[in-house]
Amino acid sequence: MAAYFENGDGSLVPDALRGFARTHADLLTLDPDHGFLLARDPAPTRRVGLLSGGGSGHEPLHSGYVGRGMLDAACPGLVFASPHNRQVYEGSLAAARAEGVLHVVKNYTGDRINFGIAAERLAHRGVPCARVLVDDDLATDSADIVAGRRGTGGTVLVEKLLGAAADTGLGLAELQELGTRLAARCRTLAVASAAHTAPTTGRPAFVLDPEELEYGVGIHGERAPKTVPREPLGPLVERMATALLDAVAPAPGSPVIVLVNGLGAVTPLELYAVHAQLCALLDRRGVEPARSLVGEYVTALDMRGFSLTLLAADDRTLRLYDAPVRTAALHW
Amino acid sequence: MAAYFENGDGSLVPDALRGFARTHADLLTLDPDHGFLLARDPAPTRRVGLLSGGGSGHEPLHSGYVGRGMLDAACPGLVFASPHNRQVYEGSLAAARAEGVLHVVKNYTGDRINFGIAAERLAHRGVPCARVLVDDDLATDSADIVAGRRGTGGTVLVEKLLGAAADTGLGLAELQELGTRLAARCRTLAVASAAHTAPTTGRPAFVLDPEELEYGVGIHGERAPKTVPREPLGPLVERMATALLDAVAPAPGSPVIVLVNGLGAVTPLELYAVHAQLCALLDRRGVEPARSLVGEYVTALDMRGFSLTLLAADDRTLRLYDAPVRTAALHW
Amino acid sequence: MSTTTDTPPEAFSTDGWMRRFVESTRTAKGRLTALDQEVGDGDFGVNLSTGADSALRRLDAARAATAGGAAAGMDPAAPLEAAATAFLDEVGGTSGPLFGLLFQSLAAAVADAGGATTPALTAGVAEGLAAIRRVGDAAPGDKTLVDALHPAAEALRAAPVGTPPGRALALAADAAWTGVRGTARLRARRGRSSYLGERAEGVPDPGAVGVALLLASAQAVVDDPGDRLG
Amino acid sequence: MSTTTDTPPEAFSTDGWMRRFVESTRTAKGRLTALDQEVGDGDFGVNLSTGADSALRRLDAARAATAGGAAAGMDPAAPLEAAATAFLDEVGGTSGPLFGLLFQSLAAAVADAGGATTPALTAGVAEGLAAIRRVGDAAPGDKTLVDALHPAAEALRAAPVGTPPGRALALAADAAWTGVRGTARLRARRGRSSYLGERAEGVPDPGAVGVALLLASAQAVVDDPGDRLG
Numbered sequence A, B: 001m002a003a004y005f006e007n008g009d010g011s012l013v014p015d016a017l018r019g020f021a022r023t024h025a026d027l028l029t030l031d032p033d034h035g036f037l038l039a040r041d042p043a044p045t046r047r048v049g050l051l052s053g054g055g056s057g058h059e060p061l062h063s064g065y066v067g068r069g070m071l072d073a074a075c076p077g078l079v080f081a082s083p084h085n086r087q088v089y090e091g092s093l094a095a096a097r098a099e100g101v102l103h104v105v106k107n108y109t110g111d112r113i114n115f116g117i118a119a120e121r122l123a124h125r126g127v128p129c130a131r132v133l134v135d136d137d138l139a140t141d142s143a144d145i146v147a148g149r150r151g152t153g154g155t156v157l158v159e160k161l162l163g164a165a166a167d168t169g170l171g172l173a174e175l176q177e178l179g180t181r182l183a184a185r186c187r188t189l190a191v192a193s194a195a196h197t198a199p200t201t202g203r204p205a206f207v208l209d210p211e212e213l214e215y216g217v218g219i220h221g222e223r224a225p226k227t228v229p230r231e232p233l234g235p236l237v238e239r240m241a242t243a244l245l246d247a248v249a250p251a252p253g254s255p256v257i258v259l260v261n262g263l264g265a266v267t268p269l270e271l272y273a274v275h276a277q278l279c280a281l282l283d284r285r286g287v288e289p290a291r292s293l294v295g296e297y298v299t300a301l302d303m304r305g306f307s308l309t310l311l312a313a314d315d316r317t318l319r320l321y322d323a324p325v326r327t328a329a330l331h332w
Numbered sequence C, D: 001m002s003t004t005t006d007t008p009p010e011a012f013s014t015d016g017w018m019r020r021f022v023e024s025t026r027t028a029k030g031r032l033t034a035l036d037q038e039v040g041d042g043d044f045g046v047n048l049s050t051g052a053d054s055a056l057r058r059l060d061a062a063r064a065a066t067a068g069g070a071a072a073g074m075d076p077a078a079p080l081e082a083a084a085t086a087f088l089d090e091v092g093g094t095s096g097p098l099f100g101l102l103f104q105s106l107a108a109a110v111a112d113a114g115g116a117t118t119p120a121l122t123a124g125v126a127e128g129l130a131a132i133r134r135v136g137d138a139a140p141g142d143k144t145l146v147d148a149l150h151p152a153a154e155a156l157r158a159a160p161v162g163t164p165p166g167r168a169l170a171l172a173a174d175a176a177w178t179g180v181r182g183t184a185r186l187r188a189r190r191g192r193s194s195y196l197g198e199r200a201e202g203v204p205d206p207g208a209v210g211v212a213l214l215l216a217s218a219q220a221v222v223d224d225p226g227d228r229l230g
């Protein structure tokens, strides 16, 4: 019997998509032929459609961000597997507006290829298409890693901010330029004390000693570049935040947007405790945590870990952040 | 080293409360002396304050439901421990309005006693106070259980509906009567495939065979009255929903409000798959899932399980459900 | 805290009562701990003396704030209010706040009567019992402090009009001690010891002992008003 | 799908090309599977033939829909469009949609030229290569199908103006096969076999073989236009 609550016939993702579309029928529809989710009521001011996607198992990413003020469409693949290029292509045709469609793509080979192929098809069809690549994972920031930094938690911030910008009627090139700039100002670090349960085996994807933490873990259960001894929360958050601040380098006294993200099995108690520690540190460093999201936003099935994301903001970014949003997972 | 991400000095709950209050400073404040959360901006139409509370470890219950349209105050205890009567008393004084304060209490001995003592103190002080007891757990519905059914997932629905009713200006007795009626129309069943991690030992609170499910589990990691063999999701949901429908007995063709609730480590994929199965069954039985909540609303730390709640609704209930709410965890 | 001017002549000193109670909890602490170790989790002795010590600190602070620092000038409800707040606010466990409720009811009755008279005691114990039963849901026979408080309330109610406080308290304390002895024969149905089943049989309920001590302290202060602690 | 009226005289049958390609993927399927077992996950043979079979079904459906059911009456871009859609929509793995992109570029170039002429082939292969490189980010030398497609594109570009399609395709296929042989000496830097390090050395890249088969099928249909499958 599978470790997950499912029927065990490969129907978990399609069942979940049906359940999701039924629960949020006021916000979106599920295309039954191609398996993408489409916002029902995007802002009429949009000139460019916004689409994202990637493997399932990261919920609420991306399906939870479809709706007014954020994504026009999301293409979920199977668990930890890229969506099919046709899914992205058809979703893009449905989401495209007068000036085309913008893809928000996390930097993973499979996603890059499938979104890329869809973009080629869209070009062939005469639909303008551009891409914002999110590559915020500080743990994979190394000259040795040819594929570049992975895309992780920062994706949700980039999608929120781009959604608000799209609602103001920006064109395709402007949005792409903005998104690329936002992604460049954003870095994430994740730690885990236990791996997710591998859906195929029902066992942890990797095994950690109780006295260890996986430092710099990804969202597919890949092991991290390093394993560190466990330490109390204060020093751990300080270590992570210091690395992020060095990388993001916000100007003294300037605002940052903070994301404290649960990877699956970590409790809200812990996430809010992390947030308290992080804010105390930012206060000491003279950096203003101007906006905060604390919760599960980009997960890795039931991994026991959390990620911290910092995005160096300015007034315009904060205005975009504050703009109304109405999706299954973000709402203000 | 503790299994949870914490400092290991008993500061997890206070740290989390500080982090929570800072994150949601637009919605609420934390009373530093007595540790209750107070809504910043309740509807001016309220004549009665609404307060709830209970052990921590069930987040977002209750802190996540403080705000416009729902609770005026929440009193979190330590993990799985009742709040202190003084916390409830002081929170009630802060939350009380012209016609007093209503306590929404989950049926657990500790909570009953502490809320009861606070109520006695309020009476002594001349502040009108009444109680709605939520006892929705179908698994503890037995003549043998002197303490009565436990209060679990249904609490969030009762709090939402009472919040909307309080905003319409109902008086204390009317609210108590409504809440009692709502609680009576609401039943919950929970299953788990793995216990939560006990904060003190860092080990599972109980150990289950991978081929077993704990059927009728509570939200404090008490074992369930029975252990059943694992089965695919379809039959499991059918078994649970059938028992709930028998207990709630909605009139044919009448609407129900549905809560598919994760207990901690279960993924959104699974919860939405549960919802799809549940809706298919309700459709076959001619019961309308008129409103649905799917997600983590009442948890038991990192327990791997989910609960189903059905509440037999009518037009008035649905209007109350649809009324606007703006809290950390519910927002529409 | 206002000072009273017309204390009824038959009233006794609530300040003396509370001080005597503190003394007797200190003496009994070890025995109460041992009892709760047998039928509960062993913290009752600490819980009761924590509340009593805090009540004493509050009493002293109140007396210091009163003109001349004399107990005689104080509102007779004030010592009971101080004990109520101490037990309600600062004691954990189940019993602490239940004692707090009892003190709160006694304070209200004494305030109404203008002093610790027999009618005030009768009303205060009855109302305290009612509050404890509303909150804790225990009936007589459940092996809790209700098994001491309920017979005491009955004894006070049955006392003829005009019974002086010393006599009323003797009747109440006797009834409470009889109740305590009765709990040794009971199997617990409420509170922590209900999980022990027959293992708790033969041992009296510590909370009930605490109630009897409270009433016995009052009786002692009426009999010997020269309050050694005052 | 419109029928064309002015196919250039030197153009060859794209319908024949695609049918010949389907045939040769069937023949090669086992060998391609074996190659991908050595340097990848063993599904390349299935991926390629799934695409080819689906392309054939689409071709047959298109021909049935054309007046008289004759291949001659069809838009020369249509068979390539059919293959493009088949590979893009129905094939998993990395290579399927990459082949789809190549067919899509060939279809566009043939549509522009009005038929499968040498300039159309040259443009289509060059644009297909560019699309594959934009998408998959592989450079020559990374041990992928680019190592067959890139030399073929170079050979076509270098062919003098007026080179007939048969000659141009012979040059392109030769260059592709040379590229295939070269991949055996390479260590993979892209795709699944990059994880194998030196273990993949000595084995040619299956995707590159697929590209060479595609060009060789075209050459064969020009040399033998009596398309046995048509």
Ligand SMILES: Nc1ncnc2c1ncn2[C@@H]1O[C@H](COP(=O)(O)OP(=O)(O)O)[C@@H](O)[C@H]1O
Binding pocket: C036, C040, C041, C042, C043, C044, C047, C092, C093, C094, C095, C096, C098, C132, C136, C137, C138, C143, C144, C145, C146, C190, C191, C192, C205, C206, C207, C208
């Ligand atoms: N529901 C109840 N109603 C009245 N008294 C109770 C109840 N439950 C427990 N008690 C009293 O509380 C006493 C134990 O107090 P204490 O040790 O402070 O509580 P805990 O069980 O929380 O450790 C018992 O001896 C009993 O007299």
Ligand SMILES: Nc1ncnc2c1ncn2[C@@H]1O[C@H](COP(=O)(O)OP(=O)(O)O)[C@@H](O)[C@H]1O
Binding pocket: D036, D040, D041, D042, D043, D044, D047, D092, D093, D094, D095, D096, D098, D132, D136, D137, D138, D143, D144, D145, D146, D190, D191, D192, D205, D206, D207, D208
């Ligand atoms: N990034 C890339 N760019 C171009 N071709 C690639 C790339 N990655 C893989 N390939 C080609 O794909 C072939 C493998 O195809 P296939 O087996 O369908 O893919 P998968 O690796 O997904 O199983 C390889 O032999 C190689 O020629």
Ligand SMILES: [Mg+2]
Binding pocket: C036, C040, C041, C042, C043, C044, C093, C192
């Ligand atoms: Mg005890």
Ligand SMILES: [Mg+2]
Binding pocket: C041, C043, C093, C094
């Ligand atoms: Mg105790």
Ligand SMILES: [Mg+2]
Binding pocket: D036, D040, D041, D042, D043, D044, D093, D192
């Ligand atoms: Mg392969």
Ligand SMILES: [Mg+2]
Binding pocket: D041, D043, D093, D094
């Ligand atoms: Mg493959």
